[in-house]
Ligand SMILES: [Zn+2]
């Protein structure tokens with residue numbers, strides 16, 4: 001740009017603004033507005049997830065093939081993200097697997113400090129490939145000192161009459177000895 | 180057909196319910212805070228004149244959106260909580276898309292002695308009347324009840 | 340500098356609800372069709388991927404993290420524009436013009452049937468301090484002021500009682516319509532004619548979902564929702580997905596594709612303050628001026644053969660027509676009455692059926708407008724084909740409560 005085109009600009013003299021703490025809101029040092037929106041959804045789940053959730057209700061973990069990429073995908077989906085083609089054949093997988101990674105959470109979902117930590121992580125489900133292939137879930141019947149990457153685990157299911165077609169139809173994954 | 184398999188069983192699971200809980204406290208900002216603290220104790224408003232644009236901005240701002248100049252604190256002025264109906268509509272549908280028990284007259288009100296405006300509900304029940312250009316006055320909650328939000332204005336009464 | 344060409348278009352059918360497929364599935368279908376249309380492999384040939392989406396419409400935070408797989412963008416340059424799909428075209432234009440990218444995919448969609456509380460999400464877009472509280476109560480019963488609900492006192496379900504009643508955000512369109520009618524001497528009957536025209540055009544568009552054989556009388560007798568805005572003045576919501584593929588001219592020629600150029604683009608945002616906004620669609624005027632300049636259009640009324648104009652509310656089509664200079668102020672109704680805006684008229688507007696006939700597809704609206712223009716320029720519009728179309732314009736607005744919009748101009752090579 002030509003130098004002569006440059007404009008003289010001014011700027012706010014107090015750009016730093018005003019320092020505020022949340023206590024200033026609580027103690028009504030400053031006024032504030034508030035709003036609680038009503039935001040609810042009923043997300044369509046599509047054919048692949050529908051079949052998967054129906055499988056969970058029946059106590060089965062389902063996977064789907066992409067023969068082109070030699071993948072057996074779970075949770076299943078209508079298309080393969082690598083070759084961008086449709087997925088093809090459904091397979092029932094075992095409800096066992098290996099801990100791919102985990103975390104020991106000392107915070108509950110509302111960020112409250114808890115004594116007894118939540119064990120959570122990603123499980124590579126047996127039969128699905130290439131590894132790692134699987135999903136996230138809780139771990140139980142093991143302590144924070146016992147859990148480790150590579151540990152063999154098996155799903156603990158809710159009783160059949162309590163299952164509703166949700167990933168939480170599996171309560172958690174427990175240590176699994178037999179192969 | 181882009182997929183090999185489609186959903187053909189209408190009784191199969193089709194959806195998953197959930198909500199997004201997103202509740203907010205919004206600080207009113209430096210200019211807003213000044214206005215709402217004033218409203219807590221006065222039945223009137225504050226406005227900010229931009230000398231450069233020769234416009235009186237309402238709601239009041241820290242800076243003018245037109246020339247981008249800061250508006251100095253000593254230039255704030257008091258204005259009455261009265262105005263003229265610029266536009267109105269008779270709303271009969273609520274946010275859920277259902278018919279409301281009673282229509283509400285929603286208006287954009289030009290605030291007196293300013294170049295600004297404010298949305299408001301007109302306290303009237305004549306659904307055929309033309310409210311355009313009528314003079315209106317803000318009716319506030321009692322001073323004890325005021326919280327320092329726009330909700331301190333209950334509605335607007337027609338004064339002529 | 341290269342020119343930017345449309346090399347592929349793809350879309351799903353538009354339906355009032357789509358319970359059999361999820362949002363990923365409709366995006367995949369639209370993209371797969373666009374890539375097939377362009378005869379390209381997205382995993383190899385596309386250099387950049389753009390989606391246009393808004394978290395609250397979708398129902399999860401950071402929606403951009405959830406898009407790469409269904410558009411073919413895993414481990415590729417990918418970004419999300421939080422806005423109407425037409426802004427994606429502008430972003431792609433810049434990426435290609437800069438030489439950074441050769442082939443760009445742009446996707447936008449609506450899965451609004453997943454959203455149970457459309458009105459409240461839209462209200463959430465209003466200014467929380469000065470505008471939102473006017474619509475009704477700011478708090479719901481049981482609201483304790485705490486940031487979350489304890490298990491013993493869970494969030495109440497969608498409020499339908501008097502205390503929780505908030506006015507639908509479309510009241511803002513009622514206010515603006517009143518302003519437009521008064522300032523242009525346009526009548527409610529004129530607006531009704533827009534609904535009749537667009538819903539009739541939709542009969543000729545196989546993917547439209549709200550075609551109807553109605554008369555001005557039907558519209559006039561439909562109930563007032565936000566007087567003077569009536570039920571049939573409002574475009575009903577629809578699900579659907581659209582994908583565009585843009586490329587530089589060299590690649591377009593190599594693929595043996597007859598180029599359709601994105602020859603002009605402009606965008607503009609007005610102040611968010613309702614107190615100082617003009618309510619005259621200044622955003623459309625300025626974005627059109629920018630696009631005309633880029634496309635070298637001096638006399639839009641003479642040079643543009645066809646246009647798709649944002650018609651989310653009937654009056655908006657007339658207001659936008661005047662704002663973008665296809666009609667003088669107050670003249671849009673005359674053109675409408677003369678029949679000039681019909682498919683067989685001198686300046687056909689919304690031959691696709693527009694949002695009134697196709698449905699309001701939220702962020703996909705701008706791409707739906709562009710889709711019709713490109714289809715017409717290709718000569719693929721079937722029974723609604725307009726002869727000798729060389730230059731077409733697509734315009735969209737970011738809907739209530741925004742004062743933002745964009746214009747794209749397409750030219751046949
Ligand atoms: Zn594959």
Ligand SMILES: [Zn+2]
Pocket residue numbers: 229230231232233243244245246247248
């Ligand atoms: Zn100024």
